[in-house]
Amino acid sequence: xxxxATSAKRDHSAQLGGxxxxxxxxxxxxxxxxxxxxxxxxxxxxxxPKGSETHFKVVAVSSMFEGxxxxxxHRLVNGLLSEELEAGVHALxxxxxxxxxxxxxxxxxxxxxxxRGGSQK
Amino acid sequence: MAPGxxxxxRSAAIETIKSLVGNNKVMLFMKGSKLFPxxxxxxxxxxxxxxxxxxxETFDVLSDYLVREEIKNYSSWPTIPQCYVxxxxxxxxxxxxxxxxxxxxxxxxxxxxx
Numbered sequence: 001x002x003x004x005a006t007s008a009k010r011d012h013s014a015q016l017g018g019x020x021x022x023x024x025x026x027x028x029x030x031x032x033x034x035x036x037x038x039x040x041x042x043x044x045x046x047x048x049p050k051g052s053e054t055h056f057k058v059v060a061v062s063s064m065f066e067g068x069x070x071x072x073x074h075r076l077v078n079g080l081l082s083e084e085l086e087a088g089v090h091a092l093x094x095x096x097x098x099x100x101x102x103x104x105x106x107x108x109x110x111x112x113x114x115x116r117g118g119s120q121k
Numbered sequence: 122m123a124p125g126x127x128x129x130x131r132s133a134a135i136e137t138i139k140s141l142v143g144n145n146k147v148m149l150f151m152k153g154s155k156l157f158p159x160x161x162x163x164x165x166x167x168x169x170x171x172x173x174x175x176x177x178e179t180f181d182v183l184s185d186y187l188v189r190e191e192i193k194n195y196s197s198w199p200t201i202p203q204c205y206v207x208x209x210x211x212x213x214x215x216x217x218x219x220x221x222x223x224x225x226x227x228x229x230x231x232x233x234x235x
Contacts, residue, residue, distance in 0.1 A: 070212065070216050070219055070220070071210075071211070071212050071216060074212060074213070074215070074216060075197070075198075078198070078199055082199070085199040085200075090199075090200065091162065091200055092199065092200055093162070093214075093215055094215055095215070110218065112161065112162075113161030113162060113164060113165045113214075114161050115160070115161050116153070116158055116159050116160055116161055116163075116164055117159050117160075118152065118159060118160055
């Protein structure tokens with residue numbers, strides 16, 4: 001994907017994003033200074049009311065992940081978003097890569113699995 | 122529920138968690154059951170462990186809200202599913218998937234059989 005297409009896509013989703021999505025983007029942008037960042041609200045794919053901000057996917061490429069094992073990278077992102085996770089985000093799918101890993105993966109992100117009903121509360 | 126009762130029930134939930142983690146080489150806290158996962162991410166975790174031919178136990182956090190709350194404190198991990206191997210927290214479905222794809226998960230599980 002070209003840089004302009006990526007940033008255009010990011011701007012588009014930012015325009016449509018709710019307050020929690022915007023907050024997540026701001027926090028991760030500031031803390032990770034990422035080469036690539038996508039914050040995707042996947043709530044619509046789940047058994048929750050329309051307009052929810054409960055299920056997110058974060059794709060981040062950052063030098064902050066260098067030398068860190070997978071678990072440490074995820075704990076870093078979880079820590080940055082602890083307020084959102086306390087407040088109502090209850091699913092957070094994370095792809096956390098260094099620039100060289102992202103290049104090797106050719107920017108391909110595995111799709112999130114389909115909902116299977118959840119707790120239906 | 123009286124505060125004393127809830128404290129006692131929380132302690133019991135924590136003991137349940139410790140026991141499950143300590144007594145099972147591979148332990149998955151998930152939504153739904155091994156046969157009927159009720160969440161796509163939990164289903165992914167089960168599928169991966171099955172693909173590795175792992176022997177694993179599961180606990181349905183939807184059946185017990187205290188365990189559902191306390192496992193998040195116990196692991197310092199905010200979401201479900203949560204996988205433990207040999208008493209150690211490994212991660213959620215994203216981490217299991219990456220470890221599976223890299224071969225690291227099968228290697229880790231093979232070590233358990235020795």
